[in-house]
Amino acid sequence: MLVEAANRLNIKTLVLDSAANPASQVSGHHTKDDHIIGSFQDPVLIAELAKKCNVLTVEIEHVDTKGLDAALEQNLVDQIHPTPQTIRTIQDKYAQKLHLIKHNIPVADSKDVSSAADIDRAVSEFGVGYPVMLKSKTLAYDGRGNRVIKSASEIAQAITDLGGGPENKGPELYVEKWIPFSRELAVMVARSVSGNVVSYPCVETVQKDNVCHIVVAPAQIDGLVREKARRVAENAVTSFDGAGIFGVEMFLLLDDTIILNEIAPRPHNSGHYTIEACHTSQYENHLRAILDMPLGNPEMKVAASVMINLLGSGSTLEDMESSVLGPSRAAFSVPGASIHLYGKESCRKGRKMGHITLTANSMPEAAAGTRTILEYNGLIDT
Ligand code: ATP
Numbered sequence: 451m452l453v454e455a456a457n458r459l460n461i462k463t464l465v466l467d468s469a470a471n472p473a474s475q476v477s478g479h480h481t482k483d484d485h486i487i488g489s490f491q492d493p494v495l496i497a498e499l500a501k502k503c504n505v506l507t508v509e510i511e512h513v514d515t516k517g518l519d520a521a522l523e524q525n526l527v528d529q530i531h532p533t534p535q536t537i538r539t540i541q542d543k544y545a546q547k548l549h550l551i552k553h554n555i556p557v558a559d560s561k562d563v564s565s566a567a568d569i570d571r572a573v574s575e576f577g578v579g580y581p582v583m584l585k586s587k588t589l590a591y592d593g594r595g596n597r598v599i600k601s602a603s604e605i606a607q608a609i610t611d612l613g614g615g616p617e618n619k620g621p622e623l624y625v626e627k628w629i630p631f632s633r634e635l636a637v638m639v640a641r642s643v644s645g646n647v648v649s650y651p652c653v654e655t656v657q658k659d660n661v662c663h664i665v666v667a668p669a670q671i672d673g674l675v676r677e678k679a680r681r682v683a684e685n686a687v688t689s690f691d692g693a694g695i696f697g698v699e700m701f702l703l704l705d706d707t708i709i710l711n712e713i714a715p716r717p718h719n720s721g722h723y724t725i726e727a728c729h730t731s732q733y734e735n736h737l738r739a740i741l742d743m744p745l746g747n748p749e750m751k752v753a754a755s756v757m758i759n760l761l762g763s764g765s766t767l768e769d770m771e772s773s774v775l776g777p778s779r780a781a782f783s784v785p786g787a788s789i790h791l792y793g794k795e796s797c798r799k800g801r802k803m804g805h806i807t808l809t810a811n812s813m814p815e816a817a818a819g820t821r822t823i824l825e826y827n828g829l830i831d832t
């Protein structure tokens with residue numbers, strides 16, 4: 451989607467990713483052989499990409515940031531956005547949290563832990579008992595680095611599930627106070643190299659099994675709370691260096707308190723709806739931001755929008771049919787539905803295979819279209 455936006459602006463993009471990645475399939479100014487096939491955690495390949503480009507950016511934060519530092523030091527590339535340091539801080543969710551606390555952004559209480567005894571102590575310190583959330587500091591996405599601990603007897607299993615923890619030479623962990631949120635909100639914020647900032651409308655995200663399932667834009671909450679979420683997100687993003695678009699995930703409590711969950715230093719699933727529903731998409735504004743062009747209007751150009759993720763239910767053709775192709779076919783008959791299929795090589799359980807965005811003149815109209823699509827094969831459950 452980033453490359454599609456680049457194509458329209460005549461911006462030439464080269465991609466470093468594994469073979470058959472969707473981005474290189476749609477690059478309008480390069481042939482397949484120009485792209486670099488391999489891991490974005492390989493500093494040699496990062497250097498190779500840097501030599502061919504003027505500006506580097508990321509679509510995922512789990513890249514080798516030392517490779518990015520080296521590319522700048524050796525003048526292989528003019529600029530990298532966001533800065534390698536910003537990506538480094540954000541990719542460690544605990545370091546990100548300490549940074550946000552330093553900048554007075556509201557976050558959940560959390561504690562660095564390396565053993566079961568540490569977790570037990572942290573729960574006492576939080577003072578509200580169980581449950582708590584145990585999290586991996588790095589390489590987390592779609593909730594794969596998270597485990598809910600409902601009682602002291604579940605601590606050991608949670609540590610094992612996350613790879614053993616530092617005591618057993620496993621990944622670094624931290625524990626987080628449970629947030630009894632009423633809704634989850636998200637705001638995309640773009641900042642250009644010159645420092646201009648725009649933020650998108652506040653949306654509600656609905657997660658199923660820790661994975662984003664549906665996005666409702668704008669969030670159906672008090673407009674003042676939506677604006678408050680926008681300010682929290684802007685303050686959080688501007689506390690980091692570097693240009694680009696950032697996705698800010700937040701918790702809303704029943705008393706309208708907003709607590710920031712985490713930041714993504716890149717286009718974000720909660721901003722996919724902006725392609726059809728806003729004047730300028732998150733992807734185009736990311737490009738404008740990192741190339742220091744004027745930022746585009748982030749406001750919605752329709753009254754309501756809903757985005758539905760197409761998550762694979764398994765690896766067979768039947769799974770692909772029931773979870774991806776079937777709902778897409780149902781969307782053909784829904785006015786205002788735009789279908790995005792990513793061209794990923796294989797379908798897997800929980801894999802994001804595509805999404806559908808509905809635009810509508812009212813939220814009830816968008817809700818009706820959503821129901822038609824989700825009712826396909828009983829995907830609807832609430
Ligand atoms: P992403 O794919 O968004 O990067 P992630 O793996 O980094 O996800 P988080 O965003 O930390 O995971 O958490 C995933 C989901 O788990 C959240 O969207 C929320 O629904 C729930 N969650 C996370 N932390 C807490 C908490 N402290 N209290 C209650 N629920 C939480």
Ligand code: MG
Pocket residue numbers: 590591592712
């Ligand atoms: Mg995350």
Ligand code: MG
Pocket residue numbers: 699711712
């Ligand atoms: Mg998250």
